[in-house]
Amino acid sequence: MARRVSGRRQLVVTLIAWAIGLAIFFPILWTILTSFKTEAEAIASPPSFLAFEWTLENYAEVNSRSNYPLHFMNSVIISLGSTLLGLLIAIPAAWSMAFVPAKRTKDILMWMLSTKMLPPVGVLIPIYLMFRDFGLLDTRIGLVVVLTLINLPIIVWMLFTYFKEIPGEILEAARMDGASLWDEVVYVLTPMAVPGIASTLLLNVILAWNEAFWTLNLTAAKAAPLTAFIASYSSPEGLFYAKLSAASTLAIAPILILGWFSQKQLVRGLTFGAVK
Amino acid sequence: MLSPAVLLLLGWMIVPLSMTIYFSFLSYNLLMPGMEQFVGFANYEFFLTDPAFFEALANTLLLVGGVLVITIVGGTALALLLDQPMWGQGIVRILVIAPFFVMPTVSALVWKNMFMNPVNGLFAHLAKGVGLEPFDFLSHAPLFSIILIVAWQWLPFATLILLTALQSLDQEQLEASEMDGAKFGSRFVHIVLPHMSRAITVVILIQTIFLLSVFAEILVTTNGGPGYASTNITYLVYAQSLLQFDVGGGSAGGIVAVILANIVAIFLMRMIGKNLEA
Incomplete structure (x- = not known):
């Protein structure tokens, strides 16, 4: 990595990279900024970038009017x-x-992966009808079950690639030193497995949080997660940009922060270990 | 210890899928319960000869292809850029990958309203600012607009994976070629690109799997319209089964979607399988 480059070249690269980075991030930044405007300012022409009256009323309104906390x-x-x-x-x-x-x-392993390739519309109707018949439509438990099954192949794969890196010899060494099976599990295996399990947990929380096929099709009001709640803004009445922005900011903030911590695991998890 | 996971996935695969296959041979409408009857391949015939199917198939291919081109070309360029020494590299990286963590309904609605809206959107303000007529993206170029939105979501994924691959490139090899007088172009074609080819293939295959099933972005922006202008196969099956309650026709469409996805899946599995042995 340590290639020598001139200061001027590094300056140019830095400027271009920052410009592109900010451009890609801009829609998110704009959403966050708009969430602090009044509805009138949110659609003002020309739009103001920072010089507007900052307000928290949208957050208050989103929380009180809709059932946002739910x-x-x-x-x-x-x-x-x-x-x-x-x-x-x-x-x-x-x-x-x-x-x-x-x-x-x-x-x-390969077969498990192949289940992930099944397009959801291929099983939409049976799942919908089963949910209807078992009273699972618009329930959290129903969605938990479906999302568990959807992400199970990724979870197994990620864990497998992490576990495979734990050297088997270390267990033999522990056994030679007189460790019992219990000692092996508690003192040797668990500490080595925890980082992999934590990464898997992180990535899958992100994937499940953003899942927007089953959550949209299987929920209505009671069990709707944020993906489905935000979708209700697609047919709004009156001025709603600032409120949409506030609701969106709240919906993406937690996962954005988690996501930034999981960059490395993301590559590995989403390519099933094919790129590390 | 293996069996719970295997049994669950087996159930998840086989039970609903065989039900879909079964329904696809029935004339079955949810509004007329008790009237189901076996109709053979009539649903498939109807689905595959419907002009909407061809439009949806073309849209699906355009959507997948368009997003792939943008994200692969853009992602490669961005990965090359981010691999250079610079100030604040970590922060730029964070800015670039951020869109991947935005849920589809949020990104679609933000783009639709705050950017592409012909009256209040930022693009309209910009157009007016330079004296142009604002463009109504989602009514006049619905598929193109959706491609842009989806590409924005997936560009970070391609960039991140290609950057990871790029960083494992042997620097000494590059330096040696540089000393031998190889220009940037030929270094890129002969050393960098071959090294990244595997990662690029993985990105193409994985994105294709996800892009074949784009749904939320269409649902909240255009509802597949105007007409069928932005309907893909996934959305067509959804509309047929849950909006028109035609279980038989929707199931036939679902099976067609499964077959299309399988064609891609075979290639992807072969790639990953090879890696497992290495």
Whole structure:
């Protein structure tokens, strides 16, 4: 990486990169800024960039008028619930495939991946009808189940690639030193597995938080997470830009922050370990 | 220890999918319960000869292809740029990848209202500022507008993965070629591009899987219109089954979508499978 370059060239590169970076980020920045404007200022022509009267009334209004806290909690419960349930199912599976690989392990992994390639519309109708018949439409538990299944292949794969990097010899060494099975699990394996599990958790919370096919099709009012709540702004009445911006800022802020921490894991998780 | 995960996924795959296949051979409308009857391939015939299907298929290909071109070319350029030494590299990286974390409904609505709206959007203000007539993006170029929105969401993904691949490039090799007098162009074509080809293939395949199923962006911006101008296969199946309650026709469309996705999936699986052995 340490290539010598002239100061001038670095200055030019820096300027171009910052300009492009800011341009790509601009829609998000604009949304955040608009969320602090009044509705009148939000559509004023020409628009003001920073010189407007900053207000928090949109946040207050979004919170009081709509049932924003409910939808936010739905997002938290659905994304965290489906991820934790997925981990519970996937950890034993990934563990056994990484440490006790059988002849079929690779086939099973590939087959799991293939379920992820099933386009959701292929199963939309049966899932919708089953949900209707079992009273699961517009319930959090229904969405938790669907999102768990959707993301299970990614969870298994990510865990598998992390677990595979834990050297088996270290277990033998521990055994030689007289560690019991319990000691092995608690003092040797767990500390080494925790970072991988944490990364997997992070990425899957992000994916589940932003999932916008099943959440839109299977929820109405009660269990709608933020993706579906924001979609209700697509047919608004009257002035709504500032309120849309406030609701959007609140919806993306937590995941934006989580996402910035998970850059590395993102590459690995989304390419199923094909690019590291 | 493996079985719970396998059984669950097996159930998730087989039960609904076989139900979709079964429904696709029935004349079955939710508004007329109890009237289901076996109709053979009539639903497929109807779906595959419907002009809307061809329009949706063309839109799907344009959407996938357009976004792929923008994100691969843009992502490669951005990755090359971000790989250079600069001040504040970490911050620029954060700015560039941010759109990936924005949920689809938010990014679609923000672009639709605050940028592309012909009266109050920022693009309209800009156009008026330089004396041009504002352009109504979503009614006059609906598919193009959706391609732009989706490309904005996926550019970070391509950039991040291509940058990761670029950073594993052997610098000594580059320096040696530089000393041998190779120009930037030939270094890029003969050293950088071959090194990144695998990552580019992975990006293409993974994005294709997701892009074939673009849904929320269409739902909240154009509802597939005007006419079928921005309807893709996913949206067409959704409209047929949940808006027109035609379970049989929608199921046939769903199976067609599964077959299309499988064609891509075969290539992707082969790539990843190879990597697993290495």
